[in-house]
Amino acid sequence: MADQRVVNYIKEQLSRGFAAEQIRQGLLSQGWQEAIVGEAMRIVAGSGGMNPGNAASTSQSPVSKEGVPGLVKFLAILYFISAAGPAFGGFQMVTGGGIFAVFLGALGPSIGTIIIIAGILMFLLAILYIFVGIGMWKGQKWSRIVAIIFSVIGFLGGIYIFTTNIISGAISVIISGGIGSYLIASKKVKEAFS
Numbered sequence: 136m137a138d139q140r141v142v143n144y145i146k147e148q149l150s151r152g153f154a155a156e157q158i159r160q161g162l163l164s165q166g167w168q169e170a171i172v173g174e175a176m177r178i179v180a181g182s183g184g185m186n187p188g189n190a191a192s193t194s195q196s197p198v199s200k201e202g203v204p205g206l207v208k209f210l211a212i213l214y215f216i217s218a219a220g221p222a223f224g225g226f227q228m229v230t231g232g233g234i235f236a237v238f239l240g241a242l243g244p245s246i247g248t249i250i251i252i253a254g255i256l257m258f259l260l261a262i263l264y265i266f267v268g269i270g271m272w273k274g275q276k277w278s279r280i281v282a283i284i285f286s287v288i289g290f291l292g293g294i295y296i297f298t299t300n301i302i303s304g305a306i307s308v309i310i311s312g313g314i315g316s317y318l319i320a321s322k323k324v325k326e327a328f329s
Contacts, residue, residue: 141167141175149179166274168329203274203327210282210314214268222261228254279318279328286315 141162148158155176162172232250267285270278289311297304318324 138167138171138175141171142178145175145179155180202323203272204321204323206317207271207274207324207327211268211271214264214271214282218261218264218268220261221257221264225254225257225261228257230254274327276328279324283315283318286311286318290315 144162145155145158149155159172159176163169228250232247232254234247263281267278267281271282290308293304293307293309293311295304296307
């Protein structure tokens with residue numbers, strides 16, 4: 136069944152003179168599924184609402200996709216917050232690597248370079264966290280996949296930590312397993328990210 140909001144939006148934009156393909160592309164760029172947009176277009180076309188001659192340029196943005204569950208938005212916020220750790224650690228490693236190189240003389244440059252490269256990788260991880268957070272907030276499919284991968288890594292890391300620290304390992308396994316299970320099994324999440 137087509138989303139009535141999309142059907143109404145298409146009818147409204149067509150009545151304003153916008154081209155059907157332009158409306159379709161705008162909806163897809165806002166994260167609407169091809170199947171939902173296509174079905175809504177067929178409904179509008181079947182009702183005689185489409186005029187193939189419609190053509191106009193638009194700067195208006197199409198309707199926003201709704202339906203990303205609140206818990207997913209909360210996870211997106213956690214990704215934004217989590218980006219601070221690698222960003223701060225990366226800054227310390229980049230600046231510390233340079234200082235390390237200066238004070239250790241012969242060994243310093245190679246060790247300092249390794250530390251600086253590790254710091255840059257930490258910055259890249261922080262940027263990835265930010266992008267995943269944005270993708271989760273917007274309900275973009277790729278971000279759910281990346282978040283599931285992070286959850287699996289956290290789960291496996293928790294099992295490893297469990298061998299040395301039962302409480303920390305258990306917490307990591309429970310949290311990562313819960314997040315991963317939710318992102319994989321929840322029907323609302325699947326619909327929001329499809």
